[in-house]
Amino acid sequence: DGTLQYVNKYFAEVHGYRVEELIGKNLSVFHNEEQLKEVNEINKRLIKEGGYSALEVWHTRKDGTVFPMLMNGVLIRDEKGESQFLAATAIDITEIKKAQEKIEENERKYRTTFEHTGTAMMVIEEDTTISMVNSEFEKLSGYKKEEIEGKMSWNILVHPEDLEWMKKYHYERRGKGKVPKRYEFRALDRFGNIKNVFLTISIIPGTGKSIASLIDITSKNSTNFYRLYRR
Structure with a gap:
């Protein structure tokens, strides 16, 4: 019926209560009306399936503030196999959620900058897979x-005659080798057109990924550029 038989100190205090305030109360004390609808559905599932794990469930503190908890639940039966108790463990994940939201916010800002930088951009994985591009890269x-x-x-985007030395740069860059960050190479678009492209590339700190910007300089006199930056 939802009556609390046992609550530990952590669970009580994270909700703003003392243990003795909670024994005999209904579990609805931990939830507002909207949250309780979800909790009732979760408990129905618990009775039917015998347990659940790693569910994010929103709770309400004594002062009315709401917060998320990560919960595991199990149905405890008596010797006859009848349902006796619903037991649950939970941890406050407020700070984890805040960190996730900050990461997501930073990622949105990064993606916006990446998309609107004005030049073709790509992110390259250690295995040479391109994991992210912007609309300018699509055009290029x-x-x-x-x-x-x-x-x-x-x-696949590199002229065969430039491929070997560029692959060498790719792996030496990740092995802390001394390779240029800027150079020209011949690119092939999907239609087989050869384009002279000036590339600026660097490793993303703390990862094996690299980020590169590419400028099409085909229409320019790039001979001196090529000699300056290609090893």
Whole structure:
């Protein structure tokens, strides 16, 4: 019937209560009306299935503030197999949620900057897979994002005569080798057109990924550029 038979100190205090205030109360004391609808559904599932794990459930403190908890539940039966108690463990994940939200906010800002930087951009995984591109990269390469991201290696976009030394740069860069961050190479778009592209690339700190910007300089006199930056 939802009557609290046992509550430990942590569970009581995280809700703003003392243990003795809670024994004999209904579990609805931990939830507002909207939250209680979800909790009742969860408890029905618990009785039917015998348990649940790692569910995010919102709670309400004594002062009315709401917060998320990560919960595990189990149905305890008596010797006859009849339902006797619903037992649950829970941990306050407020700080974890805040950290996740901050990461998501930073990612949105990063993606906005990445998309609107004005030049073709790509993020490259250690295995040479392109994991992220912007719309300018689509224009440069002739491929759509959905054809590229997570599916295509940058190798396919490089002229065969430039591929070996660029692959060498790729792996030396991750092995802390001394390689240039800026150079020109010949790119191939999806239609087989050769484009002279000036590339600026660096490793994303703390990862094996690299981020690169690409500028099409085909229409420019790039001979001196090429000699300056290609090793």
